[in-house]
Amino acid sequence: MKKNLHEIILIFLVIVLVGAFLILFYAPPQADIGPEQPIPFSHNVHVGVKQIQCQYCHPYVAYSNFPGIPPVEKCLHCHEYIISQHPEIQKEHQYFNTQSPTPWVKVNVVPEHVFFNHQRHINTKVACEECHGQVADLQRLPRKPWRMKACIDCHRSKNAIVDCWLACHN
Numbered sequence: 001m002k003k004n005l006h007e008i009i010l011i012f013l014v015i016v017l018v019g020a021f022l023i024l025f026y027a028p029p030q031a032d033i034g035p036e037q038p039i040p041f042s043h044n045v046h047v048g049v050k051q052i053q054c055q056y057c058h059p060y061v062a063y064s065n066f067p068g069i070p071p072v073e074k075c076l077h078c079h080e081y082i083i084s085q086h087p088e089i090q091k092e093h094q095y096f097n098t099q100s101p102t103p104w105v106k107v108n109v110v111p112e113h114v115f116f117n118h119q120r121h122i123n124t125k126v127a128c129e130e131c132h133g134q135v136a137d138l139q140r141l142p143r144k145p146w147r148m149k150a151c152i153d154c155h156r157s158k159n160a161i162v163d164c165w166l167a168c169h170n
């Protein structure tokens, strides 16, 4: 009986160890760095190193509900000349020549019934970074599903409106 118990514990330990190994081995180590994009665009290179302004690429952010991702034409303004032979830049030409929009994967998501408008926020000088983090340090943007709590916490701390049904839900 005692011997059986030892065996059971041993088998149990082996299962746990094998399980832990499999999880560590197969879980992608960078699972939370965000979805892979069609072109590995890096905010770190463009904003952090090359100091390009957000609004150069996201020009409508202050006026529209849709800040917009730059069309590939805009990338080519620079990349016609800069590292033009880079394979990822060749992809830009391909999208451009076939007139197909680059299928960027959206990372910030608000539920459909929520009304979010950048204009109100940027006009009151809430920095991009307060909501989007230090994108200048990131190679790839992480997925961010917005929950109501994130909106409310900031609105409370800045004495902004918290009457959600009037302001945010439509």
Ligand code: HEC
Pocket (backbone or CB within 6 Å): 039, 040, 041, 042, 045, 046, 050, 052, 070, 071, 072, 074, 075, 076, 077, 078, 079, 082, 083, 086, 088, 089, 092
């Ligand atoms: C204002 C100029 C400018 C614009 C606009 C621009 N880039 Fe760049 N990009 C650069 C510079 C400068 C580099 C660094 C080149 C080097 O390493 O020598 C770069 C590097 C890259 C690289 C190389 C990979 C890497 O991580 O170093 C890729 C890919 C790239 N850009 C994609 C894009 C895409 C996609 C767009 C449009 C959404 C874009 N770029 C818009 C200036 C620009």
Ligand code: HEC
Pocket (backbone or CB within 6 Å): 037, 041, 043, 046, 047, 052, 053, 054, 055, 056, 057, 058, 069, 070, 104, 105, 106, 107, 108, 109, 128, 129, 132, 135, 136, 140, 141
């Ligand atoms: C050279 C062009 C360029 C510049 C400059 C740039 N971006 Fe972007 N941005 C892009 C491209 C291309 C994408 C889509 C690919 C991606 O998500 O990485 C993007 C995506 C984003 C997204 C995610 C959109 C989504 O899917 O929800 C945010 C947020 C963002 N940018 C914020 C910023 C901020 C803040 C700055 C300035 C600090 C900035 N960007 C500067 C080109 C640029």
Ligand code: HEC
Pocket (backbone or CB within 6 Å): 054, 055, 058, 061, 066, 067, 068, 069, 106, 108, 109, 110, 116, 118, 121, 122, 126, 127, 128, 129, 130, 131, 132, 146
């Ligand atoms: C108060 C928080 C907040 C601030 C400040 C803010 N954003 Fe956003 N941003 C969001 C939210 C929330 C979304 C998702 C909205 C949606 O999907 O409708 C978003 C989405 C985006 C997108 C993706 C838009 C698209 O068409 O998919 C870009 C690009 C972006 N923001 C850029 C910026 C830039 C650049 C700044 C600063 C000038 C900025 N944001 C400031 C909260 C913010």
Ligand code: HEC
Pocket (backbone or CB within 6 Å): 110, 114, 115, 116, 117, 120, 121, 124, 126, 130, 131, 146, 150, 151, 152, 154, 155, 158, 160, 161, 167, 168
């Ligand atoms: C980092 C802080 C911050 C976050 C996060 C934030 N907000 Fe705001 N928001 C503000 C501030 C500050 C104002 C006040 C604007 C003013 O006084 O004109 C505001 C104003 C608003 C308004 C306008 C209210 C009015 O007076 O008509 C709406 C709507 C709104 N936010 C919705 C949202 C939603 C939805 C989210 C989440 C997806 C969100 N906000 C996230 C700071 C934030």
